[in-house]
Amino acid sequence: MSDDERTRTAAEIRHEIANAVSIVQANLEGMLDGVLEPTPDRLEALHQTLSGITVALERWRRGPQ
């Protein structure tokens, strides 16, 4: 893997995590502010988003293969 590829992959993972954290933060804030109802569907979707962050962090930890 070249340095360029390594940088790109790191940037992609960072991008993915930032997006996922945005979703979780925005939705939880919405529920706390009473703007969104905490329905089981929404909670389930948030749980999945969080699992996605865990996977992305694991890729990050392992580094380039």
Add this chain to the structure above:
Amino acid sequence: MERKRLLIVDDEPQIREVLEAYLAREGFDVEAAGNVAEARASLEKRPPDLVVLDVTLPDGSGLDVLGSLAKPGERVPTIMLTARSDETDRVVGLELGADDYVTKPFSPREVVARVRALFRRIEESSKAPAQAAKTRVGDVEIDHQFHEVRVAGKPASLTATEFRILSLLAANPGEVFTRSHLLDRLNDGGEIFERTLDRHINNLRKKIEKDPAHPQYVVTVYGVGYKMNRP
């Protein structure tokens, strides 16, 4: 008062849903689009009063959407959502520059605050210089009523924020504005706007100066701030 219309462009349905809910609660009419094509369709149908735009979209860049908006005199105020800090320079630095940006991960409360601040800036810039419909400094003519700027007769496409800065400086030619004074008058003491003030000034220079590296109009007063010169 007529309700303001907003367009939110983001490919994440979960983000769109939250932003829509927050902005609708603020009394805005909100439309949402998930990609460049949908955004363009919505803009052509009926241009909104403000766009909240994600930079990275599945079928292109949010900057493409900005580009299709950029007809002189028809600029729609835009707040960009960016996930990478390296996108920030492109967003604010480009000629097509957005008026403001929020970096992901963001708080929806912050997006609401930015939207309100941008509307406030636009409203004040349209009503403040009510005494004169036009201001002229050298070859630069500012039409406050139609929100247009001409340089030597040629239209220059300014963002709402650039227009506001230019109007302020041009209303008081020769007067030096410190950065903090300028930020106060722009009615936005926010940290982000302060960070981007210099970029807005640079973009403004690119649009109105013959040689932006050696500005004739918007001049830096070193160690103090900025002023508008009569060349």
